[in-house]
Amino acid sequence: MIPYGKQWIEEDDIQAVIDVLRSDYLTTGPKIQEFERTVADYVGAKYAVAIANGTAALHAACFAAGIGEGDEVITTPLTFAASANCVLYCGAKPVFADVDRRTYNIDPGDIRRKITKRTKAIIAVHLAGQPCDLDAIHEIARKHHLLVIEDGAHALGAEYHGKKIGTMSDMTTFSFHPVKPITTAEGGMIMTDDEGYYQKLCLFRTHGITRNKGLLTRDEGPWFYQQLDLGFNYRITDLQCALGCTQMKKLEYFLGKRRRLAKRYDEAFRDHPWIEIPYQLPETVSGWHLYIIQVPECSRRKVFEALQAKGIGVNVHYIPVYYHPYYQEHGYNEVCCPNAESLYEHFISIPLHPGLTEEQQDYIIDSVRESLEILKTS
Ligand SMILES: *Cc1c(COP(=O)(O)O)cnc(C)c1O
Numbered sequence: 001m002i003p004y005g006k007q008w009i010e011e012d013d014i015q016a017v018i019d020v021l022r023s024d025y026l027t028t029g030p031k032i033q034e035f036e037r038t039v040a041d042y043v044g045a046k047y048a049v050a051i052a053n054g055t056a057a058l059h060a061a062c063f064a065a066g067i068g069e070g071d072e073v074i075t076t077p078l079t080f081a082a083s084a085n086c087v088l089y090c091g092a093k094p095v096f097a098d099v100d101r102r103t104y105n106i107d108p109g110d111i112r113r114k115i116t117k118r119t120k121a122i123i124a125v126h127l128a129g130q131p132c133d134l135d136a137i138h139e140i141a142r143k144h145h146l147l148v149i150e151d152g153a154h155a156l157g158a159e160y161h162g163k164k165i166g167t168m169s170d171m172t173t174f175s176f177h178p179v180k181p182i183t184t185a186e187g188g189m190i191m192t193d194d195e196g197y198y199q200k201l202c203l204f205r206t207h208g209i210t211r212n213k214g215l216l217t218r219d220e221g222p223w224f225y226q227q228l229d230l231g232f233n234y235r236i237t238d239l240q241c242a243l244g245c246t247q248m249k250k251l252e253y254f255l256g257k258r259r260r261l262a263k264r265y266d267e268a269f270r271d272h273p274w275i276e277i278p279y280q281l282p283e284t285v286s287g288w289h290l291y292i293i294q295v296p297e298c299s300r301r302k303v304f305e306a307l308q309a310k311g312i313g314v315n316v317h318y319i320p321v322y323y324h325p326y327y328q329e330h331g332y333n334e335v336c337c338p339n340a341e342s343l344y345e346h347f348i349s350i351p352l353h354p355g356l357t358e359e360q361q362d363y364i365i366d367s368v369r370e371s372l373e374i375l376k377t378s
Helices: 011-021 030-043 054-064 082-089 108-115 134-144 195-205 238-269 297-309 325-332 339-344 359-372
Strands: 048-052 072-075 093-096 117-123 147-151 169-173 188-192 291-294 348-349
Touching: 011 238, 030 188, 030 238, 048 054, 048 195, 054 082, 054 117, 054 147, 054 169, 054 188, 054 195, 072 108, 082 093, 082 117, 093 147, 108 134, 117 134, 134 147, 188 195, 238 291, 297 339, 297 348, 297 359, 339 348
Parallel strands: 072 093, 072 117, 117 147, 147 169
Antiparallel strands: 048 188, 169 188, 291 348
16 A cells, blocks of 8 residues: 555664664653744744644644633634644634635635634644645734634644744644654644743643742742642653654755655656646645645545555545534534535645655556546546
């Protein structure tokens, strides 16, 4: 099976993890800060907080933003459930705004329509690695005094108007799951330029407990620490961060490889009568986390099954979040985002990752074309 996404691990990655195993710190040691600094410098952010996974990063960001009961947070339904679950974790309500038919990202026009007195924040997801229309989103946020959190799980290394994703909103989160732009096995990070958010994020990662003298309400001595808030154990290990550091050295290579493969797919499918290739806004450079094609709704299932039968790891990103039974049973059964729902019926993600060879890709391209031949006869 050719997987739709996969990590790329080399000897130096393996050695870095082994070195940590032989060191004094398996967790909460020097590799955490080194990894945080490396990613912060890469994207140009002031602060970075490495954390257990991308979902924890979103949860922490919502906590730091002060999202709580009675608040509404607007996000896209075309995402992994975690982008909305993080709002529920905080006792607030996710509100789904529809997506733009061309970019598949949240539509600023529909964000405006979904704003109420209770709206507190927008969680913008850069689907497949293509940045959202951040200028429009920030303009809405300024006008309505909303916070903006970017779910950059797909978008480490992606650019908007020549700037790397990770510095443009109140907070930006990343995920380092094996299929994501770089991996730490499990892992995530929150980027911010705001010291206040930074301190809250650090607290949240360690139970709400701190030894920081500047934050303690009193100081009883050198042993002293206090729990100032209700946080979680969302720490990441030094083993993971060591891997993150060596992976960061390869990020530009990964991005280049993904870009070249995406271009080959573009060229192969651009003129195909039944395939829609991903549209790219001129002001964005995608991280190409996913390559999503649209095929006619009537053929999606057949194409999907035919590709699977040929050993090609296809996928659908994503089932609209509110379609899930949990959401349907919790007040979302009347929600309707027509563009997201219709795109979902057309989407197939085909393999794209740094280890994909051109030979494998040619096989995928031929297989996709072949699987669509059925449309000619039916
Ligand atoms: C992967 C992903 C997450 C969650 O990241 P984990 O590290 O798996 O917890 C959140 N949002 C999006 C869009 C993702 O793709």
